[in-house]
Every structure is written in structure tokens, then in C-alpha cells.
Amino acid sequence: MAYDVEKIRAQYPALSDGRAWLDGAAGTQVPQAVIDAVADAYRIGVSNQGGPYESSRRAGGIVAEARAAVADLVGAPDPACVVFGPSMTALTYRFASVLAAGWRPGDEVVVTRLDHDANFRPWVQAARRAGATVRVADIDPDTGELSANDVVELIGDRTRLVAVTAASNLLGIMPDLPRITERAAEAGALSYVDGVQHCPHARVRIRELGADLYATSAYKWAGPHLAAVVAADHWTLETLHPDKLAPSPDTVPDRFELGTNSFEAMAGVTAAVRHLAELDSDSDGSRVDKLDTSRRAVIAHEEALRRMLFEGLDALGGVKRYGPKSGDCTPTAFFTVRGLSPSVVADKLAARGVNVSHGHSYAWETVDALGLGPEGGVRASLSHYSTAEDVRRLLEALGELTG
Template structure:
């Protein structure tokens, strides 16, 4: 591998402030190529799509390029299965509304305690309106893991949809997704997978996950604030008819996208995928080929740093890591210092140049299952631009606080 973290860091203007940016799970920083792509889109000029002139054709080209880029990033079979929206939450509510249209009393929906509330509440609310039953798969509070059987045992002949995360946004837990999606498919249920925290830390191949729908957010992988839901099979969108304006396009995936697309943000998303594809300088070939090499290099880099972080936290007296999973996980740690509020810990770390998140991070079911409540904990999350110095600085600061 030819992954050089210092070379990567040099492309991120925000990192020049000398702080340790350990809040990637809340949103990553943006490299210069993405900044340039967004600025250039505005600088050159764009018009809305549908016009018989260059600036309009340029906007249409950006949309097509963005669909292709996201499809490459997640290993989707066809860019026609990529639906864009302002956030994963907004898109999930959009899909919940259209998928729930056929639910009836007696039907069932499965959600999990491991998920961000954006992949829980929309399904619960629409199930309640339809009279459908909601079944909740429980996580193991001791380990923070979600055994696949906790989900599959809830899936039955009346199950219409299974909503499950590919990686916890606070604990980092990566469940056995394929076992869950396979079981859903056996009974004819759809699977809606939250990949927001998974996509930044994995080489994603949608077919291997077995997901019918996979959600991702560009601002979690060095892009602008833009989200996408990707259909494992674009044909699955053809049978869904969301509410829309009478004159707006009735073609798929366009009919799922409300209003005018954010063309400059889409240009930034394309640049972000290209950036990710080039993180390993030895990567060559098609963008999908370069992504495969670079994403695996990133995973190896993050896993090495995560070991340092997790082992260091385990050695600190006075620091409690919540739900430390023994199985696969992203480089994310959720912890607390007994006697100190999470906000106070984050503030003290911020004074030492360390950016970490605090609170429940919208993992509403998880923080209650862990017994820590809405006050939550402190979250340190590593990214491809994190270096060992960042991790060591955090461990040293926590050691001082714990003392």
C-alpha cells in the first residue's frame, strides 16, 4: 500500500489549525479538491436543467456524474438507482412514506436499538399510522454488539421492512448485515440499511451486503452536505411512487428528488469520490478499481490507529468505554469519565486542541439501552486523515483528566 497520511492531511486546509479533529462521525473536513469543485461550479455558472444552453447542460451533466460517482463508491450496479436528498434523515422519511403506503394492520416492521434515530423513528411513526406492529431488536449492553439472531428472530412472514445500521454511529459496532438481509429476503421483506457511518470506513460492495436500500451521507466521507439512498436494484424504484408535484419528472430516480438539486454540492460529491479513489498513490485503473485499492488502504490505516485508541482507553483508570464490541467495528470510541458530565469532558479536551463530540449523537435507543440516558457520552471518531499524534494527544489528555 502507498497510503501516506501526511500527504493526505496536506490536502485539508482545516487541519492547518493544529487541532486534532477527532469528530469525523459528526462530519469530516473537506479537502481542497472538493472546495475547488464547489467553487468552480459557481464560478463557471449553472442554470437549472432542461434548458437548451450550455449552463443548463452543465448542470445536467453534474447530476449524472454525481450518480455515477456514488454508485462507484458503494459498488452499486447502476447509477439509475441513486437518489439524492439534503440529508439521510430527510431521505429516510421520504422512503418511509412511500414504502409504508402498502402496510396494513398485522404487518410488521423491525428496527434496532443500535441505530441512529433517523433509521428508527421514521419507520415507527409510519408503522403506527398504518396500524403495523413495530418489533425492536435489542443490542447487548455489555458489549455494544447486535447479534444477528436478535434481529432475525423477529423477522417473520408478516415482516414488510427491516431497518438496520451497517455500523453504529456511537459504538462503531458492525453487525452481521448479510445474515439479516438474507433472512429479510427469505420472507419477502425489504431491508433499509443506514450506511452513514459504514461507508466512510469500508470498501462497500452493495451486492455483498444484500441491502435493498443503502443510505449514505457525503459529509461523512469528505464531501459536502448531501445524502443519497442507493437501491441495490434500480428496478425496485420503478414500483414506488412517492408524492410529487404534478409537472415534476415522473421518471426514476428523479421523481424521488424534491425540487431543484444542489448542483454545486453534487460537483463537490464527485470530487470527494475522486479524492477517496486517489488516497493510495499506487491505485490505478477505473475509478471503481482505484476506490477498491484506496478504500482498503484507508481501512488498514484506521484499524491500526483504532487499536492504539482502544488499547489506550482500556489502560486508563477512570475512563469507561461504553459497549466495547469484540467483533468488527469502525474506529469510533464512546466513553465517559465518572463524575464528569460529557459536555465538561468535551470542553476540557477542546481547551487542549482536541475536537470530540458529546451527548447522545441521536443514538437514542442505544444510549438508553446502555443505561447512560440522553446525556450520553463522549465520542472520539477517527478518519482517514487522522494520524497517530492525534490519538496520542487524546490519550494523554484523558489520562490527565482522569487523574
């Protein structure tokens, strides 16, 4: 493994400010290669698709390259399985609308309290409009863990959709997704998997996960603000017919994308995937091969830092960490500090050069299940460019606050 974190960090202009950027779960910074790709799309010039001239053909090429890049990143069988949109929230509402058109009273939808509200509320609202029943899988109020058994028990013959996260954006918990999606498939239900916090920290193969539809956001893995929902099978998209303008394309995946594509952001997506594939300098072969090598290196790097972070937080008096004690999870820590509100903690850490998030982070159901309420807690999240020094700075700053 040839993973040189300092060499990687040198490619990120924002990281030169000397701060500890421990807010990757809210959005990562971007490397120069992504900045250049976005700027070049503007500089060289692109026109809307469908024109008989070079700038229009260039736009079509950018879209095709971005679909292929995301397909490689998540293990989709075909670039045509990739649907782009401005955010995971917007895309989920889009898919909830089209899927709910086929739901009837008596049908059931399964959601979980571990999920970001973007993979909870759209389905609840769509189900209620359709007269379908919503069944909610709860989490352990002490650890936040989601039992696959608790989800599976809710899936029955009338289940039409199971919405579940691959990794909690708040607690880092990674539930037993294959078990859940296998049961959904047995029941004839579609599985919609929120991979926004999963994709940056894992080697993703959506068919191995069993996901019918997998959502990811590029700005969580060093790309621009653009999201994608990826189907495990092209046929899944072929069976869905969203509302669209009469003259807009009726082909898949174009019919799911509203209006003109963000060509410059798509150029950035391709550059971001290329960057991720080259994080391990020994990576070789096809882009998929390089991604496999680099993802393994990232996982090993982040796991070492995660252990350091969790052990350090657990050793601090006055700090309560929520989430798993062991098992698979992303390098995300969620905690409170006795006697200080989360916003005050975040302010004091920011003054010490440490960037962390605070609040509920849109995990609305999760913070409620943990008994924390809307003010939530503090979230420190590591990225592929995080270092042991970043973790030490956080722990030392918290030690000053609690000492």
C-alpha cells in the first residue's frame, strides 16, 4: 500500500489554512484537479446538448464520462443506470413521486430511524398521499444501532419499498444491508439505499449490497455539489415513468433529469472519481482496478484514525459518545460535552482551529430516538485526507474544555 496522506493533502488548496478539517460528513473539500475540471468546462466552452457543433458535442461527452465514472465508483452494470440531480434530497423526492404512483391503500413502506431525513420524510409523505402504511424500524436508544432483524420483521407481502441507510450520517453505523435487501427482494419490494455517507468510506458494489437504487452525493467524496441515484439494473429505471415535459427525452436515464444538466459539475465528478482512483500511488490497471486498490488503502487509513478518535473520546471525562462500541462503521463520531451546548462546543473548537459540525445534521429521527432533541450533539468526521494530528488537535481541545 502506497498511501501518502501528506501528498494527498497537498492537492487540496483549502487544507493549507492550517485548520483541522473534521467536517467531512457535511461535505469534503476538493482537490485542484476537480477545481481545474470545473473551470476548464467554463473556459473551453460548452453548449446545451443536441446541437450540430463542437461545444454541444463536448457537453454530451462530459455527461457520458460522468455517468461512466460514477458507474465505476459504485459498481453499476452500465453508465445508463446513473441518474444525476442537484442533491440526494431532490432525487429522492423525484423517485418517491414516481414510485408512489403505483402504491395503493394497504401497501406498505418500511423506513428506519437511523436514516437521514432525506431517506425518511419523502417516503413517509408519499406513502400518506397514496394511502399506504408506513412501518418504522427503531434503533437502540443507547447505542443507536439498527438491528437487521427489526427491519426484516417489518417486511411483508404488501411491502412495496424498503428505505434504509448504508451508513448513518450521524453515528457512522453500517447496518447489515445485504440481509435487509435480500428480504425486501424476497417480498417483491424495491430497496432504496442511502449511500451518501457510505460511498466515501467503502468499496461499493451495489449488487453485493442488494440495493435496487443507491444514492450518493459527489460533494461527500471530493467532488462538486451534484448527486446521483444509481440503479443496480437498467430495467428498474425502464419500468418507471416520471412526470416530465412533453418535448424532453423519454429515454433512460434522461427522463429522470429535469432541465439542463450541470455540465461543469459533471466534469468535476469525473475528475473526482479519477482522483479517488489514484489515492494509492501503486494503483494500476483500469479505473475500476485503481479504485479497488485505492479504496482499500483509504479504508485502512481511516480505520486507524477512527480507532484513535473513538478511544480518545471514550477516555475523556465529561464527553459522552453515541454510537457503536465495535463493528463496522464509518470514521464519524457523535458526542456531547457535559455542561456545554453542542453549538458552544463547536464554537470553542472552531476558535482552536478545529472544524466540526453540531446539531441534528438532518438525522431528525435519530437524535429524537437518542433523547437529544433538535440541538443534537457534536459530530467529528474523518476523511481520506485526515491525519493523526487532526485527531490529536480535537482531543487536546476537548481536554481543555473538560479539564
